[in-house]
Amino acid sequence: MKRRITLTMDPAVARKAKRLAHARGTNVSALIEGLVRAAPGASPTSEPFARRWAGKFRVTRSRKADARLAALKERYHLDQE
16 A cells, blocks of 8 residues: 655756656656665665575685684684684
8 A cells, every 4th residue: 555745845856857757657656656666775675685696606715724713713612624
């Protein structure tokens, strides 16, 4: 179900929005809704980041010793691999 909201904008911007909506064959509400949906990260229905990027990267293990990793494993009593 859609919900009504009130927007306040400069009259010139409102006229431009009406012209743009008319040129696209829609109304101002649909125009604004489309702009908000297209904004990066604005859509709650967009696919989650983890799902979008799952399987796109490969983790490679370094063959050289990592002193920082060894120190952390020792400090937190983690098994050495």
